[in-house]
Amino acid sequence: MAALFLTGLSLLPDTAFGQEIPSLKDTFRNDFGIGTALNMAQIEEKDPQMTAFIVRQFNMATPENIMKSGLIHPKWDTYAFEPADKLVEFGKKHNIRINGHTLIWHSQLPPFVRGIQSRDSVRAFFTNHIKTVAGRYAGKVFSWDVVNEALNEDGTMRKTVFLQHLGEDYVTEAFRLTQQAAPNTELYYNDYNNEQPAKRAGCIALVKKIQAAGVRIDGVGIQGHWHVGRVPLKDIEESILQYAALGLKVMITELDIEVLPRNFQGAEVSRQMAANAESNPYPDGLPDAVQQQLAADYQALFRLFLKHKDKITRVTFWGVNDGLSWLNNWPVRGRTNYPLLFDRKNQPKPAFYKVVSLK
Numbered sequence: 001m002a003a004l005f006l007t008g009l010s011l012l013p014d015t016a017f018g019q020e021i022p023s024l025k026d027t028f029r030n031d032f033g034i035g036t037a038l039n040m041a042q043i044e045e046k047d048p049q050m051t052a053f054i055v056r057q058f059n060m061a062t063p064e065n066i067m068k069s070g071l072i073h074p075k076w077d078t079y080a081f082e083p084a085d086k087l088v089e090f091g092k093k094h095n096i097r098i099n100g101h102t103l104i105w106h107s108q109l110p111p112f113v114r115g116i117q118s119r120d121s122v123r124a125f126f127t128n129h130i131k132t133v134a135g136r137y138a139g140k141v142f143s144w145d146v147v148n149e150a151l152n153e154d155g156t157m158r159k160t161v162f163l164q165h166l167g168e169d170y171v172t173e174a175f176r177l178t179q180q181a182a183p184n185t186e187l188y189y190n191d192y193n194n195e196q197p198a199k200r201a202g203c204i205a206l207v208k209k210i211q212a213a214g215v216r217i218d219g220v221g222i223q224g225h226w227h228v229g230r231v232p233l234k235d236i237e238e239s240i241l242q243y244a245a246l247g248l249k250v251m252i253t254e255l256d257i258e259v260l261p262r263n264f265q266g267a268e269v270s271r272q273m274a275a276n277a278e279s280n281p282y283p284d285g286l287p288d289a290v291q292q293q294l295a296a297d298y299q300a301l302f303r304l305f306l307k308h309k310d311k312i313t314r315v316t317f318w319g320v321n322d323g324l325s326w327l328n329n330w331p332v333r334g335r336t337n338y339p340l341l342f343d344r345k346n347q348p349k350p351a352f353y354k355v356v357s358l359k
């Protein structure tokens, strides 16, 4: 307290630290973990109020960008471990479990991968990357999204540099290598829209293939980038049941609910949408009707998660508050979006109260 007083922070109202707001992680303590995506400023604890808020609300975290291959492995022989090391320290200090995100993904790759032509070089990158990164964080991160987004919407394998050069078994191979490098770390497959029937079937086939090869997979992440008024609760429930039936833990790994106009579903990060006069309808605040729909959607989702709490181990939001959400800049730059439970000042929205009222 003395230190806070000296820096003048004690002059701020209590609400600044959110101590009077119910805590999500405590509310769902006996049900599942509650996670958030963290950006670099949060990992570096640039803002003590933000740190206090994160620590009070969340007990699990996923790095929003810093562990992606393009950032952690910028050159063939060069790794940039410092941000991820800081994240591990952050987790240790604040009792927050870290989910590594992500080892093998077609997006945010290091630039040098684009120049690789031969199968041998792709294999060398693939193997070195997994061994080095998963090895370094063995025992330090709780889990890995080993492979991210390997599937097309119809359930077939996405044509990536890995599929092209290594063939369909690359997913199994990624799990095998990660298991060797980090034997005590939980291993997950993560995707968006994998609650949709066709993609779900592809995901199940992928999991069965890994299992049939005698390789360990512990869970499936359903990213959970959904749309207000159109959350596919039935498909989500069916997916939870079917994934759990394979002996897997189920996680919601990147939850947010889009409230702005969008002409497609999903979360392919390379996809963009042209801006027009209607693309940013709420720059000054969310209309009450949409706010209430968002609250109802979040409540229905958490009701479903609670119903299946024996199968769901974690629910992670893709960002701490609306102002920090990637959806302000994707698929259109510079919009004002409202997809999370906390507003731009970390104040709880009606959706937050609907969610905690379930307990």
Ligand code: XIL
Residues within 6 Å of the ligand: 064, 065, 148, 223, 254, 267, 268, 269, 326
């Ligand atoms: C997003 C980040 O939030 C952005 O900051 C970045 O510019 C692009 O990637 N699926 C994933 C996440 O698995 O890694 C993506 O994160 C969102 C979609």
